[in-house]
Amino acid sequence: MIEVTNLSKSYGSTQALRGVSFRVESGEIIGLLGPNGAGKTTMMRVLTGYLQPDEGQVTVDGLDVLTDTLEVQKRIGYLPENAPLYPELSVQAYLKMIANLRQIPAADQPACLSEAVRATALTDHLTRPIGELSRGYRQRVGLAQAILHQPKLLICDEPTASLDPTQIVEVRRLIRRLARHSTVILSTHILSEVEATCDRVIILLNGEVKADARLADLSATTDAVLVLAEGAPDATKDLKALAGAENVEAYPTPDGHQYRVRGAGGVDLRPAIYELAHTRSWPLRELRRDVRTLETVFNELTTQVRRTSADTGEMKAGRRGSDQNPSASHLSERR
Ligand SMILES: Nc1ncnc2c1ncn2[C@@H]1O[C@H](COP(=O)(O)OP(=O)(O)O)[C@@H](O)[C@H]1O
Ligand SMILES: [Mg+2]
Known part of the structure; x- marks a missing residue:
């Protein structure tokens, strides 16, 4: 059409x-x-x-x-x-x-x-x-x-x-x-x-x-989220090498390193990740399943845009001050 x-x-x-x-x-x-x-x-x-x-x-x-x-x-x-x-x-x-x-x-x-x-x-x-x-x-x-x-x-x-x-x-x-x-x-x-x-x-x-x-x-896609304690070695490469891993994103968090691993075709990768963490002796703090919602996707995208635009001193997209509107269900330009 x-x-x-x-x-x-x-x-x-x-x-x-x-x-x-x-x-x-x-x-x-x-x-x-x-x-x-x-x-x-x-x-x-x-x-x-x-x-x-x-x-x-x-x-x-x-x-x-x-x-x-x-x-x-x-x-x-x-x-x-x-x-x-x-x-x-x-x-x-x-x-x-x-x-x-x-x-x-x-x-x-x-x-x-x-x-x-x-x-x-x-x-x-x-x-x-x-x-x-x-x-x-x-x-x-x-x-x-x-x-x-x-x-x-x-x-x-x-x-x-x-x-x-x-x-x-x-x-x-x-x-x-x-x-x-x-x-x-x-x-x-x-x-x-x-x-x-x-x-x-x-x-x-x-x-x-x-x-x-x-x-x-979007809602049929499930990610595995794992958190490794502060001081753990970077797990990105090993996670990417995991059979069935389609995408790996890493975020630093206040209490360690968080990774989001998407399994191809919605496959749940938690058992394989647990096995890997055990083999590598990673200080595993958390391992959970996370259904991707529109809000998850949108927040990731706007965070990326904010990070990139912060480099150029621009602020083109983002959430309203999160203290006033923590739900992110209303999006607005930050001027
Ligand atoms: N007639 C116009 N003259 C100059 N700039 C415009 C005009 N219309 C839109 N823009 C600019 O183009 C961009 C996109 O605007 P718009 O298409 O209205 O976005 P949205 O509908 O998503 O809010 C904005 O930066 C806006 O300020
Ligand atoms: Mg408009």
Whole structure:
């Protein structure tokens, strides 16, 4: 449905996208996850043909967004970050106006309108001025306009931002329902949003794709974590040589050295690691299994970015002060 190849976009000296590539299959619900400033909105504006990239290619449903922009836009429903709604118009008048703007034939308009209104549960609010609706209902109107022309692809930029918890649940449920008939890509800076709504996550940091994984695969991956006491020899090489070890990461911790070892195909490497520790007489302090969650992956990635950007004196991505928000479930740029 979507194929993005080596996309780059700069605003002056700010590089918002740096060589982004990914594919989206028909029927998927994709979460584009990243802190503020990661490049999510830029990505979505390029996808929808509203912004020209400096480099790279984007096709939607086999059509080139740059050359077949109008045809592509017919296939896309777009809920922008700040949907421009007309507060004085009634829901019905607004949707009618959008139907005309999209050049939906007059004969098809009643069916398109009633379907969009039904899908977003706005039937009882058709005559209300948009300005009098709650944020949650306004977001439904935004979604109704996005699906009015029955697009194959729905693109939502931070659809639950600034909604209250009840409205968030409703809008997520609505998006999942809409996804039965179309492919959905939504952006968010909230981890739990991806977990609640999406099949797959693409993590964008500093304009680069840092991870692209199906959520089911992510939670099926188990790592073995071992901690060796202070003064132990470096175990990285031996761990890497272990049969079935796919990846080994080492972190110094206050009370020793921690290693995270990923077994190929989800295999539990703890027995083999225990054996190795015994043979080498390592001062083993801890050996446990750790299921990788989206939060684990994200925290590792942002830590790496923070480490790298600390070298250049920049701080482009990171968690809000951990004392205020230890859960890391809300990501924000540190300025
Ligand atoms: N119109 C613009 N002019 C200049 N810089 C911009 C513009 N839009 C976005 N940027 C910058 O590009 C980067 C990516 O922004 P954006 O795509 O809005 O990220 P996100 O949606 O993930 O918060 C940020 O550093 C942002 O400040
Ligand atoms: Mg944005």
